[in-house]
Amino acid sequence: MGKYAHAAVPRAGTLGVHHLVAAHVGERPDACAVRDARGGPSLTYRQLWEQAGRLAHTLATHGVAPGEPVAVDLERGTALIVALLGVARAGAAYLPLDAQAPAERVATVLADAGVRTVLVDPADGGRAGRTAGVPGVRQVAVERPAPDQQFEVPDVPVDGDSPLYIGYTSGSTGTPKGVVVPHRAVRRLVTDATFCTIAPGDRVGQAANPAFDATTFEVWGALTAGATLVVLPTVVDLAMDRWAALLQDEDITTLFLTTSLFHLVARTRPGALHTLRNLVVGGEQLDLAAVRAVLAAGPPQRLVNGYGPTEATVFATSFDCTDASLAGRDRIPIGRAIQQTTLHVLDAELRPVAPGQPGELCIGGPGVAKGYLGRPERTARAFVPEPGTGTPMYRTGDLVRELPDGELELVGRADRQVKLRGYRIELEEIERAALATGLAEAAFVSKVGEGPAARLAGAFLPSGGRERGGAEELAAALARALPAYMLPGSWAPLASLPLHSTGKADRGRIDAMIEAATAIVEDSATDGAGEAAHSQQPAGPSSGDPVTDALTRIWGEVLGTPATAPDQDFLSLGGNSLLATQAAARIREVLAADVEPYDILLAAGIGELAGRVRESAEAV
Template structure:
């Protein structure tokens, strides 16, 4: 799907927030409308532009109220820095409930550019991404770092040169591996890589860092950078005093990007959006720990709480628990992360099957929120204070059959043996069972792409192996079976077509 808007709404380095809102023009995304029928809506800076939901510690998502001032301020800043114009096109890989998509749509369309939206089946397929990048002359990339890692891994594996049209790479939402920017620069000669950060509660992004082509060897992470225009960061101690340079503290965001709060939730708003007594300024508490370098750059250190991040998305385990408890048969639920695996422990009124529980919550949660396993217990352990004893639960799960070494069953057949050899090479293993899970043995999206490239080079089957196929068939036994099944189906189809 391709969305184009030829009319300029935001001219880089020209319009400010006030001027932008004074323009009474309409973005037509699809269809035709008589200009005489259009009645422009007069907005003010403080009006709510949209409400976007993020995870909540109570298990219920929080609706963040973003103003026109906040969203437009961020868009104008990025468009001005990157000289975004009607000549640009972005490949929109972010879901609409993830605020990177806000920039994809309004940032690019607002400057008259083009938004290219892949089919749903192509969202995790770097081969399809690259095809669209060439065909549609994509000039702007805006994703979490993991997606860019998948792309460059695929290109290096296939020895594919980068397109000269890509000139801006925006990476945010998760840690940026220090080795990634160099790979990007080597493939895409005309590009500039930026790291961005912030919070949903502060209008997409609040900081930016122009990543150099040569990363200093002593860096263990990419700096957060400096605040965007009309935005501020504070690193404060527990007494709300400014921390000196190099001293870690609690991270707060201030300025035009700060949201109005959470919709229909005054208590949560008052807890996170604070008025600082020293200057009466509204600041947002991010829950992050950071420190300032002496050059004014900000370094992100980590989270204060035990929130987890999956593919760049901030996830509260309570949100998974809330979805589980919507099932009337479940009386209590606790979601845990053990060995980077989401597991849910539940108690139920009657016998309940894991498949049934997963089927119910599948429609309530994104795919990457889904527990790998549901454990039904008679009761959930509590501490002496009556709180869920997560430490005890984790200890029990660690010893469960979920993490037992799988039976050392040797691979059988030419297909399984070929798959196992590739996996051992990529994962650095000496032995591998036909039941060993690729991801439990140390695999990740980057290594998965290397496996896919190598297996396709070996041409084990007429079926092209994709990341999706590997993710859903993550043992040698399962992947070989899937390829054999596909081969039989293909042969049957050929026979039917040849029948007179």
């Protein structure tokens, strides 16, 4: 476990990311480190360091060893930041759990990582209950130390290769896989960053899901620079005007948005981001028209398209979006390498391809992760020696080409991994989960549509002895095993399995059948005459209530589904927070009702939401 020491600032020569934070504790102890703009507590750098030290002490008393994974199951807020820093000070590796993941998936992740300790808030019964009964796992509360409380903080040596965190991604083998990210990789991300400069006194927004690696940029980018990390509501938690006003009121200088959320802001209020100094956008292909709309309406001082997989620690390339840089382009590039990063465009034999030719993007440098936890064979396939250095580089599976000006442009995937609304998803994981339900003999999932209309859809062959159908039963079973963003919005049953002459499933024909089935669903949401998406005609028979009919039509427009029963909820029909924001905007436009996205997400169905709309109208 190492020695214990009382000193706040560690000895010279250590390499942990938390040691960069310690320097600011010594220089500016009373500066604000974390502020919760939603009404929660704030912490100075001294307070944050002390509370993290208390947690590190608690973990040591529980026998947490250096490098051991410690799960963190906390909502966004100051306690979460204390937990991440406390685990780092204990020399362990934090593993953030996804709030959207069902208990079954959480248990799978904990078992896969060999987690013995999970940090929880006992007052949050819903989240704490997910891990309460997992065998071999103890819960530890994140508590504030009492005034003048004495405790010894473990002084655990770390080096650049010591793991800082484990990020779980969708897995093509049917289970999620953990990416082990060391301290050196995060230091490379936040030190002398070329894509986003953060300095003491800056205010960095924190709105990402803790389980996804944008949080790495937000938290450590702010704290290692001596800036203030400001915990914000997400774009979908507030009406757009209120969210934009909050950015200005909180004097946010730096913000990360997923591509999907950026597109939403660009469509609804493109001038909302003009007060920012740095805006980094990433996760999917950035839409050129959306960027130009923001540039025309009053852009942030710097608008950056960032690209990078979890295995390369958040960002590997960047491209500054300006009127000049976009002139003459029909797509936005992913740009060039950021600091301490090398890029290679290679063929299947890992040989360089000629400029302009497509090849697989491979990433080298200290930002490359250590590999996949407990998966040496998969690690060996994905992390290969870099030409010239022999150090590990990561094969992204992304196909790129070098443009005449030297920028890189993303052209597709070498495998079946997709990105949807900021989430990286391996389609095979969903298919294996469908087979595991016992309701399907074969299952196939595709990403259909483009841009904001993109979604997942599937086809399946019902298990032997079952009648053709069962799509609703399959969807319900998957909802208990997968997070909401991985659930296909529709499932088409197959009468038989299309095969190649080789006897293998014909993916081309199956994908075409999925697209055709999706198109039929979309067509049924209109009057069948090809009307525009915002048709004023109801999608089904009238209920006799104009509010219910209007809501039914709006849900059909946004979700791409036919008329629904009053007790079918938004999420079960394939909805999510982004689509709820669109629906709320349409409801305000059509019914002049003050409805927020969370009203839609929490409503048991259109019937309940109709009551909420009437209450809003009566209050006006």
